[in-house]
Amino acid sequence: MSLDFLLRTPEFGALSRAVASSERPLLVRGVVEPAKAYLLACLAGTAGRPIVLIRPESAPLAQAERDCRFYLDRLAPHAGLAALPPLADDPYFEVPPALDAVSSRMRLFHRLLNAPPALIVTSLGGLLKPVPAQADMAGLFLSLETGGEADHDALLETLGRYGYAREDLIASPGEFAWRGGIVDVFSPWEANPFRIEFDGSRVASLREFDISNQRSVRRIDRLTVPSLREFPATPEFLDVWKAAARGRGKGARRDLEAKIAAVDRGEFGPSFAALALLAEGRFVPVTDYLREPVFVVEDPEAVDGEWDERLKELHGQFDDLRAGRAFACEPDAVFPPSLLRRVRAEAVRLEGLGAPAREKAFAFGFQPVPRFDNRIPFFLQYLKKLRSESDLCSIYVLNAGTRRRLAALLRESDIPALETDSPFAIAPRGEIALLIGALPGGFSYPREKLHVFS
Missing domain, CATH: 3.30.2060.10 (Penicillin-binding protein 1b domain)
Structure with a gap:
């Protein structure tokens, strides 16, 4: 089974043409969980425009990034992938952001200045926060040469x-x-x-x-050092910020002046990442760096519901801070609603198997495959059944030793196996292709009589 089989199906061709057009919104259904990363990698490798995957706030980005990378490395190794996690769980809490999140965001920002990736994995909390405009962004990276x-x-x-x-x-x-x-x-x-x-x-x-x-x-010979801050802490920038902040400090003047005094001492609390956004003209939507991005929203109902609940909480926190005469940045300044409206209007909606058919819906035929969990007799019997139906099967294992042992087991059971390192190799009908790689999860595509196992 060639890993690029989906590219040759009429349903993927129809989706690709719709994505390239101005038709929106679009609905994609019939994609089981293990196949989502595969579909996204196929889109990212062929769209010619950056794909921005938006996951629910509760869904881990790291797992989606690993899964997508597995397929993208094989289907389009030069396309590139990056994650854009939220900088912090709460812009009002004085809790330093996780260094992993800072590192991931800065790595993406550096790529945006040069060659933007074909696929970005994010959530609304990561996507909506404005980023430094290009003139300031370039100054957030220090390059040295021997x-x-x-x-x-x-x-x-x-x-x-x-x-x-x-x-x-x-x-x-x-x-x-x-x-x-x-x-x-x-x-x-x-x-x-x-x-x-x-x-x-x-x-x-x-x-x-x-x-x-x-x-x-x-x-x-060369070293690039990223900033750990998403704002230029230069005297010029801070003067601009102070003027903008004082223009909004009514009712919280004492707290604002205390914050300004701390900044003058070089003390930037975690919440300053949000306060810095008050410097007008110095921050832009991250989409300003992307040419005609394609937004793909995974589980739209969960994405919208979780975000609406989070905004409600943030507005409540902001009201409490203002009631206590604390100076803070409005939630709509931290997460501008204009980009959210654009996402909701333009998104390709990736929904589950049970999603109802709608106009402009694209249906795929992905199905889950059984988990064998060391039930060897069941596993062998299942493979023999697929062979008898002339289905194509591929099995991914973690290393060469495991592949050799599995090949021997299959041959002992009269199941021919092809050991190959190419994900595009097509085994003769009846042979099981054995490959090496940490496949995120198996799936089948009955319309094409294809099955992938991990």
């Missing part, structure tokens, strides 16, 4: 402005240290920290090192 010109003191100032914590010895991502002409920095993008050695105003060397013994792991 042999290149760089100012030691300016580097230290930039790392502090980016939100890295200064330590005597670094131990965790998000920290930096310096002594003499050596600066150590631990980017959340990297598994190990890097040591930057200066020779006057020149970068003499860039080395990755092991924090447990301080020994070099390897030398590199």
Whole structure:
């Protein structure tokens, strides 16, 4: 079974043409859970426009990202995929955002400045928050080259402005240290920290090192360090922000001036990521970086219901803060409703098997496959049944050793097997294709007499 079989089906062709047109909204049904990532990868590899998958707030993005990456790496390895998680669960709580979320968002922002990915996995909380406009976005990344010109003191100032914590010895991502002409920095993008050695105003060397013994792991030619903040903490930006904030500070003047004094001391609490959005003209919807994005909403009823409930809670929190004369940013400034209206008007709605047929609905024939859970006799009997019906079967296993053992088991049971590394290999009718890979989950497509197992 070739992994790209769906691209040749009439139903996928019809969906592709509709996605390329201005027809909206569209409904897609008949896609079981394990096949959703496969369908999205097929769309991302062929649409020629970025696909933005929007999941419910309660659905984990990391799992969807891994599942989509499995298929996209095989179907369109150069297309690219990124996650855009929410920066924080609550913009009003003084709780630092998870470094993983900061890292993922900054990695996407860096790609947006260069080559946007073909598929973005997000939620409304991640998508709706405005991002820095291009002029400011570029300043959130520091690039260094071995042999290149760089100012030691300016580097230290930039790392502090980016939100890295200064330590005597670094131990965790998000920290930096310096002594003499050596600066150590631990980017959340990297598994190990890097040591930057200066020779006057020149970068003499860039080395990755092991924090447990301080020994070099390897030398590199280039290093990009992302900011940990989604705003430029420059004096110019902060002056713009202060003017905008004071224009909205009626009724909360004392708290606002306390916040401004903290900012002047270089103290940015977690809630400043939301307050920074008051600087007019400095932030834009993330869609400004995407050419004609295609929004795909998974389980639209859950997405809309959870978001409406969250907005209700945020408005309640904001009202409580204002009643206590605290200065805060309105929920509609943190999550502008204009982009939400666009998503709801333009979305391709990805619904389950039980979704009713509607106008402009595209029906697929994905079905679940049984889970065998080490029930070997049942597994072998099921495969023999599929062979007798001339169905095509592929089985993904985790490593070569498991594949060899499975191939031997099948042959002992008179089931021929083809061991292949190509997801596009088509085994002769009656042979079971055995491949290596962490398939997210199995599915079948009875119309094409195809079955995929993990």
